[in-house]
Amino acid sequence: MEELRKKAAELLSSGTVKVVIGFAQGSGGKTRAAFAQTPDQAAKLICDERCVQNLAVYLSKSEVKSLGKIAVVAKVPVLRTILQLAAENQLKDGEIVVLGISPEGKLVELPDFKAIEDFLAKIPYELTPEQKAELEKLEKMSVEERWNYWQEQFAKCVKCYACRAACPLCYCESCLTQCNQPQWIPVAPHQVGNMEWHIVRAMHLTGRCIGCGDCERACPVGIPLSLLNRKLAEEVFKNFKTRAGVAAKEEYALGTFKPEDKENFIK
């Protein structure tokens, strides 16, 4: 990834950007997010298959924004998130510098949103066979079995909200969980409250989740959270033929409608 380091150092020394968000060596053989502000720091950036975090989560953080213009190392999920953030008017074209990384690990020039759209159009946007099998396994269960499965999963939740913090699209400054009049979500981990929280999270990400899976990776108790998001993303595609993060100008699936939407369940 010498190419990436060189480009990052160049951007920093020329003053084009003030910070490059990328990955650096962390502890225990793992990688961590790094914020390079000098060419020296840029020389320590790495990018390999261990680097899976969706770095776009930092794009909406005021602590990072206050550093100045940002460049971000962007693998495919980050690129999708950038387009989705743009569709939600959270990012303007040219506001950040995108250091695209192709699935093969090559640095790609992506000067604007149009270039990102064209680049992503060539990459299949489908579930992997394992993800499909996981979904199908649950879909085949009876309603009662599914209820028991999810109750068991949600019972583990400790309401740490790491799923929310890790999600690049959960950027609301004030969250429904903070509303206590009415108290939509109980503060303490409670069986029904936990379920309500995960339902709310899934619903609020419907048609917006790009499927990076960071919520699930962040979960300290191992709840298969992205299953909920994946299921809804598939339903949105099936019913409304749209996917999140494919275009910088895209209408939110639940913010619009078609007169011919199905209504076979309405009497």
Place this chain on the structure above:
Amino acid sequence: MSDFEPKIIAFVCNWCTYAGADLTGTSRIKYSPEVRMIRLPCTGRIDFMLLLKAFDQGADGVIVSGCHPGDCHYTSGNFHARRRWIIFRELMEFVGIDTRRVFFAWISAAEGAKWAQFVNSVAEDVKKLGPYESYKKAAGAGIE
């Protein structure tokens, strides 16, 4: 279960279904008394959380009803609601909530008879299903 009296919560819009139910009353049509109506400005206002909260508070069945497509007082509230329900029903199904207990309908201000008929059929269905034990059990669970 013959003496089981279900609790049914109906979230209805102000302009169509609520007025329709009013017509049911003024037309002196009798219908199942198990339904408790909650009037909201529009079906577009009916947050999916309200449905969950109804079950949380011990409902055995939930009704959501509003204006027919094209009749919305706010032009498109019911169209937006319909999209939300399409997705929310799938999610409820996926997490194992009994969607046989959630009923959707379009009932206009002129359809007083339809409202009575609809509520009766819902009450009958919910009576057959019995109390929503699994949700009640989870809602009544203590904080661990």
